[in-house]
Amino acid sequence: MSPEAASPQLAILQFLTSLQSPARILVAISGGSDSTGLLLLLDEAVKAAPHLKISLYAATVDHALRAGSADEAREVAALCASLGIAHTIMIWQGDKPKTGIMAAAREARYGLLATAAKEFKADLIVTGHTFDDQRETLQMRGMRTEQVSTGIADAVLFDRSFWILRPLLFSTRADIRAFLKERGVPWIDDPSNEDTTYERVRMRRQLSVDAGVERTIQAACEERPALSSKGAEWLDRHFRLHGGLLGQVMPDGLRQDRAVLNYALGRLAAVFGGQPFAPGRVQMERVLAFVTGSEPGRMTAGRVVFDLRRDGLYLARESRGILPLLLQPGEAGVWDGRFYARNGLSTSIAVEAATLYSPSFLSSDLTRELSEESSAPKSLGANDTSRFIESITAQTRGGWIPVTSTGMRGRMHHLPKAAWKRAVASAPVLSAEGNLLTEECARMVELTPYFAPFDRFLTRFDFIFANRLSAVFATAPYARLPLRSIDGKTI
Known part of the structure; x- marks a missing residue:
């Protein structure tokens, strides 16, 4: 290899x-x-x-x-x-x-x-x-x-x-x-x-x-794992996840090495946008120029809203273009490139965006109720569906919206209301025949975060970063390589 x-x-x-x-x-x-x-x-x-x-x-x-x-x-x-x-x-x-x-x-x-x-x-x-x-x-x-x-x-x-x-x-x-x-x-x-x-x-x-192809590959094969490792360290130090829906890059994280920032932020954009690839070079240059600037504001790229504020950069899925996913009994699928869902009910269901429902879902009451939700377990077994569903279901007026609560540390009152409201609008809602599922029925639907750039095809070069991101979202870790060594080096 x-x-x-x-x-x-x-x-x-x-x-x-x-x-x-x-x-x-x-x-x-x-x-x-x-x-x-x-x-x-x-x-x-x-x-x-x-x-x-x-x-x-x-x-x-x-x-x-x-x-x-x-x-x-x-x-x-x-x-x-x-x-x-x-x-x-x-x-x-x-x-x-x-x-x-x-x-x-x-x-x-x-x-x-x-x-x-x-x-x-x-x-x-x-x-x-x-x-x-x-x-x-x-x-x-x-x-x-x-x-x-x-x-x-x-x-x-x-x-x-x-x-x-x-x-x-x-x-x-x-x-x-x-x-x-x-x-x-x-x-x-x-x-x-x-x-x-x-x-x-x-x-x-x-x-x-x-004759330079091998040298090009050699350079890339050394550069990508190094970026993956540095990107994982960057996640630990500078990234926070709120409710599984809103990402926050702390101000100091935007002042790090540009190559690391480009790598990490590009892949976060793909995850929050439900896209299999990071934004292209031209788009990422625009994003980096914006987030490293001194003026607060917002821009959209790769289906993600980048909201730059004095307390950091917030990332959330933009509310447009979120299509419903219909699942027959026993069927499974990926909704919006962001959530894997399996229907354990005997009736068909739809996974939709919260923004499609009553404005009450996006009210300050919802924000308050979500802010009182307790933290999810730090680690969850891949098959422990009932506990995971319990941890990601937040009760609201009028129904049940599955909202991942991983990363919640106490109350949400410190978050910008507009950024949190935007994130909640992109949350998955479970319904059947136009009616929101009850708590009991919602527990019969397996719903877990899905990382579009990694969960289908994950190269070994991105493994360290992806695995650290899995820990941030409290999802099961990725399977390790079945190798003792790579290029003669023990792993």
């Missing part, structure tokens, strides 16, 4: 020796050269080192997007059978989108791989991304931003459940294919790899050899 180019065999050996053992690995294999090479390399290395106590399983995702994909999946199944590796085929069912097909296919693929990992009781998932993929990604991102990018991350936590590792990320496709040719093992060429309607294919044809 080092940005220094390595032979495929050496990369796999380093990867396996860095793993915590025993380990059950799910290999994602499409039948292409990269994933086929990954499976064979792992199989040879595991059989040569039984003391590592590592077992292999494999899964093929059939996206069902073209003729012949089912036959290809069966070919992969036959290869796995010849190696004695348990294999499953996961099919992407249902209608396919007409636009954004690549992004949708990626979401579906990782979701299906996670399902397969659960079935095999795997500890982690590995994919066959190579240095060629890395260069293409850096080239594409370089056309969109001037910021240094880490490109494809070598380790990503998916859906808070499974770490996806890429042990061949710094090995070349040519070397992997040479290995397969030596073993006499064929691979499948996906015709979509020649379809120039896809940006990656066009980029692949234009790509020039750049």
Whole structure:
């Protein structure tokens, strides 16, 4: 997992020796050269080192997007059978989108791989991304931003459940294919790899050899974890959370190193705005210029209102564009990119914004009642739903609004009324057939904070910051990497 180019065999050996053992690995294999090479390399290395106590399983995702994909999946199944590796085929069912097909296919693929990992009781998932993929990604991102990018991350936590590792990320496709040719093992060429309607294919044809790519990756791979760590320290010292809805950066926090402020504030904006990415470079430059200025005021970026006052900077979701989420019995979903909800009732429910309801929800009475709410427990088990719901439910006139109370320390009277009112307006309300849920029914709905930039895909580079943020919101910590070491350093 080092940005220094390595032979495929050496990369796999380093990867396996860095793993915590025993380990059950799910290999994602499409039948292409990269994933086929990954499976064979792992199989040879595991059989040569039984003391590592590592077992292999494999899964093929059939996206069902073209003729012949089912036959290809069966070919992969036959290869796995010849190696004695348990294999499953996961099919992407249902209608396919007409636009954004690549992004949708990626979401579906990782979701299906996670399902397969659960079935095999795997500890982690590995994919066959190579240095060629890395260069293409850096080239594409370089056309969109001037910021240094880490490109494809070598380790990503998916859906808070499974770490996806890429042990061949710094090995070349040519070397992997040479290995397969030596073993006499064929691979499948996906015709979509020649379809120039896809940006990656066009980029692949234009790509020039750049000797500085490895140095760029090395710099980014060192910079991002360092920023993550400094950002976590910044959270501890300069950030306060009020009611789980209103963030406050203390005045001294706005005078810290600009790179750290850019990193931390950008990710906080994504969390409070329910967005998967921090605001872009141009937006963040505007935000930083505003928050480091001396004049109080307000600005909006990334669906977040930045309210600068003498006692610091307040962040809350703007009230516009908050759409309802309808959940049938037993269904789960993410509301506004900020809350995960699971309906445990026998009737359908809606999760909506408080601002859609009676003005009484936003009255000073509500503020007073919320200010009297006790603090939530400092730590809550991931499955302790009843206690968590109890801690985030604040009674109001006319119904029950789930409001996370994590971070409340005493009364709220010291908060700016406009900022607190704005935050409460963005709170989730639970209703059924137009009526607000009773306390008893509200307890049957699991509702937890959701971090849009981290909870679906969390790179190892952002892990420290995200985990500290989880503690701030009193949510369950993220699963740790299943590794003993990274780049030869013990973790």
